[in-house]
Amino acid sequence: MFENIFVEKEIIDSPRVQSILQKLKGTPTLIDSYTDYFGVTKKPYLQKRTSLNLYLAHKKGTLVKEAPPAYGIEGEPHYYFVHAYNCIYECDYCYLQGHFDSPDIVLFTNFDEVANDMHSLLQNRPKIWFHAGEFSDSLALSHISGELPLLFDFFQHRTNAYLELRTKSINIRELKKLSPLKNIITSFSLSPFDIARTHDLKTPNLNLRLKAMKELDNLQFPLAIHFDPIIYQDNCIEDYRELLDELTQTISLDKIQYVSLGVVRFPSNVFHQVQKNYPTSPLHRAEFITGPDGKIKYPKPMRMWILNKIKELCIEYGIAADKIYLCMEE
Amino acid sequence: MQLLTFAHRPEAQAFFAELELIGTQYPGFFTTADNHVALLITGEGTANAAENLSFILGRYPMVNKVLNFGVCAGIKSEFEIGKIYSIRTHYFFDGHEFHFKSFTTSDLKAKWDLVTSAKRVLDPAMATKISPVANLIDREGHSLNSVCQRFNLPYFSYKIISDHAGLLQTKTALCEMVKEQAPLWSQKLLDHYLDLTTLSPLQKDYTYPEGLYFTQTQKRLFEKFLQALQLTSAPENLLIKIHKLDISPKNKTTHLLQELKKQLNPFLSRIEEKLDLATKPLTQIGAQVHFDNNYEKDDFKISLHVQSGQDLKRLKLALEMFSYDGIKNILNGEF
Numbered sequence: 001m002f003e004n005i006f007v008e009k010e011i012i013d014s015p016r017v018q019s020i021l022q023k024l025k026g027t028p029t030l031i032d033s034y035t036d037y038f039g040v041t042k043k044p045y046l047q048k049r050t051s052l053n054l055y056l057a058h059k060k061g062t063l064v065k066e067a068p069p070a071y072g073i074e075g076e077p078h079y080y081f082v083h084a085y086n087c088i089y090e091c092d093y094c095y096l097q098g099h100f101d102s103p104d105i106v107l108f109t110n111f112d113e114v115a116n117d118m119h120s121l122l123q124n125r126p127k128i129w130f131h132a133g134e135f136s137d138s139l140a141l142s143h144i145s146g147e148l149p150l151l152f153d154f155f156q157h158r159t160n161a162y163l164e165l166r167t168k169s170i171n172i173r174e175l176k177k178l179s180p181l182k183n184i185i186t187s188f189s190l191s192p193f194d195i196a197r198t199h200d201l202k203t204p205n206l207n208l209r210l211k212a213m214k215e216l217d218n219l220q221f222p223l224a225i226h227f228d229p230i231i232y233q234d235n236c237i238e239d240y241r242e243l244l245d246e247l248t249q250t251i252s253l254d255k256i257q258y259v260s261l262g263v264v265r266f267p268s269n270v271f272h273q274v275q276k277n278y279p280t281s282p283l284h285r286a287e288f289i290t291g292p293d294g295k296i297k298y299p300k301p302m303r304m305w306i307l308n309k310i311k312e313l314c315i316e317y318g319i320a321a322d323k324i325y326l327c328m329e330e
Numbered sequence: 331m332q333l334l335t336f337a338h339r340p341e342a343q344a345f346f347a348e349l350e351l352i353g354t355q356y357p358g359f360f361t362t363a364d365n366h367v368a369l370l371i372t373g374e375g376t377a378n379a380a381e382n383l384s385f386i387l388g389r390y391p392m393v394n395k396v397l398n399f400g401v402c403a404g405i406k407s408e409f410e411i412g413k414i415y416s417i418r419t420h421y422f423f424d425g426h427e428f429h430f431k432s433f434t435t436s437d438l439k440a441k442w443d444l445v446t447s448a449k450r451v452l453d454p455a456m457a458t459k460i461s462p463v464a465n466l467i468d469r470e471g472h473s474l475n476s477v478c479q480r481f482n483l484p485y486f487s488y489k490i491i492s493d494h495a496g497l498l499q500t501k502t503a504l505c506e507m508v509k510e511q512a513p514l515w516s517q518k519l520l521d522h523y524l525d526l527t528t529l530s531p532l533q534k535d536y537t538y539p540e541g542l543y544f545t546q547t548q549k550r551l552f553e554k555f556l557q558a559l560q561l562t563s564a565p566e567n568l569l570i571k572i573h574k575l576d577i578s579p580k581n582k583t584t585h586l587l588q589e590l591k592k593q594l595n596p597f598l599s600r601i602e603e604k605l606d607l608a609t610k611p612l613t614q615i616g617a618q619v620h621f622d623n624n625y626e627k628d629d630f631k632i633s634l635h636v637q638s639g640q641d642l643k644r645l646k647l648a649l650e651m652f653s654y655d656g657i658k659n660i661l662n663g664e665f
């Protein structure tokens with residue numbers, strides 16, 4: 001999987017790092033800091049296909065950050081923590097291709113410090129959300145990172161704190177070893193089958209994701225859904241109707257904790273990378289405009305029409321209206 | 331014209347014999363008799379490479395592809411001395427740190443990255459420092475690639491491994507070894523060149539319809555629309571419809587571009603049709619309704635040239651028939 005493994009010298013002897021290295025092939029190269037190489041030079045994004053490196057590092061600076069508005073359910077505070085940079089999947093709309101200057105994976109191993117920061121934030125709050133998966137998939141490398149037991153241990157005793165594990169992965173084997181908690185929600189990003197096949201490159205297909213959801217549901221793990229990004233095409237609404245049909249055959253939709261809806265959107269630098277990396281993507285025939293916030297997206301009447309229609313569908317299929325929120329949309 | 335570049339003449343010696351190159355007024359620059367192929371000796375180092383390549387590309391705008399041949403060092407022993415590698419991405423190390431910009435060649439199948447170093451890497455410690463980024467090292471490649479990107483030219487780089495970086499401790503030893511092997515390596519590079527198939531980036535030729543007049547801006551827009559629609563010419567049925575219109579060639583072009591835009595933006599066209607219908611009470615009395623450029627805002631402007639009291643009466647009636655909620659619903663996707 002990884003062409004080279006680089007480990008910061010100061011953490012090489014830590015039990016967590018040793019545990020990770022035992023799961024990987026190859027001899028690690030010791031470096032002073034991942035910042036000496038990661039993003040110092042511009043590594044072309046698509047080189048992740050053939051020469052992906054792994055860095056094991058100690059994250060410095062702010063570890064838990066306040067999420068932007070409309071990130072999660074309205075009316076509750078939302079934060080995200082940085083446990084890794086970059087993702088092994090290759091969705092052609094992914095903002096990571098414009099966000100970092102290298103596609104290499106960085107796993108940060110100082111979870112204890114993240115836990116301390118989360119603990120400070122949740123004091124005197126009736127309810128607070130922490131989200132994993134901002135810069136990486138929450139589950140894809142969980143068998144290597146060994147992070148899930150640490151997270152479950154933290155959240156087990158802090159019932160006012162909620163954790164969202166955002167994922168497109170079907171790598172649930174480590175999750176299944178743990179007892180489900182009501183305040184840890186695994187949220188799956190889903191798209192109609194053809195859309196996922198066209199745009200979610202090198203990710204598990206829809207059927208496999210639904211199967212993973214069913215397994216977790218049978219084990220009483222709370223689940224949520226992200227219909228995000230929604231990419232418009234002819235018969236878009238009918239495609240989502242079919243998707244909801246398939247979902248109802250997978251799990252009872254009234255058990256879903258929440259559904260977020262979001263249409264595809266890009267910062268302009270990311271869209272530039274999409275044009276460069278995926279020149280034949282159907283995204284380039286989409287009806288995008290540049291919004292007043294500088295983002296590339298569908299015009300507002302189109303965005304709202306798509307979101308309204310899909311929200312109506314969700315309600316029609318039995319999802320309560322107050323469980324549905326629009327992501328990153330006013 | 332295809333341009334082959336080399337840092338040193340000995341590396342190019344086999345090419346001179348094979349291609350029967352002729353000298354030109356510019357030192358270090360040679361061409362075939364038919365000007366199909368040219369060869370440039372750039373000199374060693376990034377400054378020489380950039381200066382000389384830029385000069386020639388400026389003087390010879392007919393160059394449409396640049397191929398660089400030469401030697402490089404491999405850091406790891408897995409790189410076989412005497413083997414040729416096609417380079418994927420060039421990075422630059424100035425002796426102290428890496429520079430941010432990297433440049434990728436036009437060879438989509440290349441797998442090997444290379445660091446151009448400002449100084450020869452004779453010290454194993456330096457090689458170790460470079461290794462996390464790439465395991466091949468040369469003295470010019472990043473600079474050549476950078477110039478080609480500036481001139482928007484496809485660039486390919488083929489390097490033969492001359493040594494393992496850091497093992498030959500002196501510059502003299504390295505130069506002597508390369509000189510000794512030059513005839514053999516030059517022949518290998520020539521053989522590789524002769525085996526190469528053409529690797530041009532995809533270039534589309536768009537067909538401009540006859541009987542229409544395009545400004546430069548309209549040409550760019552036309553090509554942009556065709557590219558987005560994955561066409562190389564305007565649809566035949568659309569052209570037939572436009573040619574039937576009794577309007578000037580310039581207006582026919584405007585009409586064509588509007589129709590292509592509609593094809594590209596069917597949903598937006600639907601929104602605009604709804605807005606046209608909703609604002610009809612106003613537009614049919616000569617008023618104009620101006621919406622936000624991308625319909626991001628709900629507000630809009632109404633303008634009317636009032637020349638008499640009658641105009642005001644018509645406006646008053648039209649406003650009574652006009653539904654603000656109807657417009658707002660359309661702008662918020664409620665239809």
